Amino acid sequence: MLTAVDEKNCLINLLETLPASRSKQYFCPFCHSEVVFKNGSIKLPHFAHKQLKTCTLGNENESEQHLMLKKELYEWLKETESVEIEHYLPELRQTPDLLINGKVALEIQCSPLSLKRLHERTMNYRLHGFKVVWLMGRDLWLGNRLTELKKQLLCYSENHGFHYWELDLTKRVLRLQSLIHEDLRGRLFYVTHSFLFKEKPLLDCLRTPFVQQELLKMAVYPDNQLQHFIHKQLFHKSPKWLHLQSLYYQKGKNILDLDFMRPYIAPPGLNLLVPFMDNLTGSSFEQLSKIPVSYYQNFLDVFQKKKIEILYPPRFYAIMKKQK
Structure with missing residues (x-):
């Protein structure tokens, strides 16, 4: 977790400021149980529950890749947009990785999740009027085969057909895999567009499949x-x-x-x-x-x-x- 609240219920965002004292108490914004501030040499500074079983938020065991991608995208977005990190939505009982302009939920998915959980989260956002965009980390890049999970993460537009978003932390690149097709052997074919982090506003990148443009072809x-x-x-x-x-x-x-x-x-x-x-x-x-x-x-x-x-x-x- 990159956020917590202090004893006065003030939000602490570790991407903006580090706690002045380790002796203070901090609490999970979701379950309100106590968390501890960790600032080691491997992971980014973060908060962790003292007793994980007290919370069902599900972001306790985030990888270094996930934490770093949240940091990178938060810093990218805040240049042009109003963005909140790990903002708890009580009516949904969900916490998107990033909430853009109060209406677009950005979810960074770095590890497999169940189809049931994906359905629940997607439908919950949709029913409450939020747009959700899933961006996939290394273990969920599209590759050569379309698993059922990857299929359920596909997006669609008239300009790009079926498409899929990937994040590459090492190269600092957001990739848009477009015009996705599958042959009878189960192999995938697609066109790749790459956007360097901070090359242009992130929302402009995410709008690419929907803006007027020359026709793609493959x-x-x-x-x-x-x-x-x-x-x-x-x-x-x-x-x-x-x-x-x-x-x-x-x-x-x-x-x-x-x-x-x-x-x-x-x-x-x-x-x-x-x-x-x-x-x-x-x-x-x-x-x-x-x-x-x-x-x-x-x-x-x-x-x-x-x-x-x-x-x-x-x-x-x-x-x-x-x-x-």
């Missing part, structure tokens, strides 16, 4: 070895591929007869392997109020009429549809 190529890959998956009795093969058999088809010379790649949540069924996976996205069905439909319309060599954001496919 080249893709046919997966000429995909049929061989699926054959191997069936030979080794992969449950996923055996299930898909059974669906094709029920329709009098064989999954290995598909035209695999086309680049089978799609936005997350769209399944190109079942064109005779509902292409949507049936899953939802925690950070989206609804599944972007029109994006999927417009994408499929282009996909089914020609070989895709360039991928675009949803706005491109919407414009094409209007021009017909």
Whole structure:
């Protein structure tokens, strides 16, 4: 914790001032139990509960990465915005890492959390009128595979499609992974934009997916070895591929007869392997109020009429549809 209250209920923010005396008593703003000030050589100066079991706030065992990122973003934001660190919201019983202008909650997630907890926190912010933005630390960078947790942390806009935010403390960079697509092997493809810390106002960076701009695009190529890959998956009795093969058999088809010379790649949540069924996976996205069905439909319309060599954001496919 980087904040506590003293005996007079005055807030102490360790990023602004250090306690003048270790002999004073300090208390958790959330549970009001006593905390101690720690100023060692490994972590940033911080507060810790004397008895952790008395508090359910959940920020006691923050890593050095998490503490340092809160510090960096706090100092970045305060140059242009009104920002509060670890500000307790009693109506939500939550404490965002950073609260911007009293309405945007910034959550820095450096370690995995349960889908249940992610849902509870996201919905709680939404129901109380707060906008929440999740920024992921090193262990949750997007990488080459989309886990269920990462899927539930995806954002969406018409200009950038599915996108994802990352924080790199070592390089002091905020990364925006945009135009995210997934191929039939489960590999991810995306475009990366990087913003150096304090290069420009942080809120301007976070608005990037939504402001007017040139259309993004990303080249893709046919997966000429995909049929061989699926054959191997069936030979080794992969449950996923055996299930898909059974669906094709029920329709009098064989999954290995598909035209695999086309680049089978799609936005997350769209399944190109079942064109005779509902292409949507049936899953939802925690950070989206609804599944972007029109994006999927417009994408499929282009996909089914020609070989895709360039991928675009949803706005491109919407414009094409209007021009017909």
